Amino acid sequence: xxxxxxxxxxxxxxxxxxxxxxxxxxxxxxxxxxxxxxxxxxxxxxxxxxxxxxxxxxxxxxxxxxxxxxxxxxxxxxxxxxxxxxxxxxxxxxxxxxxxxxxxxxxxxxxxxxxxxxxxxxxxxxxxxxxxxxxxxxxxxxxxxxxxxxxxxxxxxxxxxxx
Numbered sequence: 263x264x265x266x267x268x269x270x271x272x273x274x275x276x277x278x279x280x281x282x283x284x285x286x287x288x289x290x291x292x293x294x295x296x297x298x299x300x301x302x303x304x305x306x307x308x309x310x311x312x313x314x315x316x317x318x319x320x321x322x323x324x325x326x327x328x329x330x331x332x333x334x335x336x337x338x339x340x341x342x343x344x345x346x347x348x349x350x351x352x353x354x355x356x357x358x359x360x361x362x363x364x365x366x367x368x369x370x371x372x373x374x375x376x377x378x379x380x381x382x383x384x385x386x387x388x389x390x391x392x393x394x395x396x397x398x399x400x401x402x403x404x405x406x407x408x409x410x411x412x413x414x415x416x417x418x419x420x421x422x423x424x425x
């Protein structure tokens with residue numbers, strides 16, 4: 263276990279999360295429904311989203327580690343970045359499976375994952391599903407409860423968790 267007492271990113275984590283929540287709650291993203299809707303510069307990103315769709319596990323996760331909250335969060339955020347939500351025609355089913363898995367991990371995790379909290383915040387901002395709001399608020403409270411009096415956090419680098 264390592265204490266990062268002067269590490270600015272860790273000190274800024276609660277501020278970043280709260281600012282993200284505020285920003286995301288007021289955002290609206292234009293939906294992109296087909297490849298033709300994309301500018302040429304984004305087509306490679308689109309192909310990346312197709313690859314993610316084709317390589318998603320049945321339970322909604324990606325990769326070999328089924329409860330990898332970081333990988334799952336990055337994938338969800340990639341879809342959200344292009345405006346894809348559970349109601350999207352092409353990627354909606356993929357996003358919905360990932361969202362269910364993210365909620366499952368969020369509910370079962372002992373230690374909070376800031377990236378998962380951010381993905382849950384954006385999930386709620388885009389879908390307004392009340393269950394996601396509850397999960398997001400619980401995750402943020404877990405993170406804030408682990409903050410040291412000097413503003414730092416304890417981090418277990420080996421297990422990639424806040425402690």
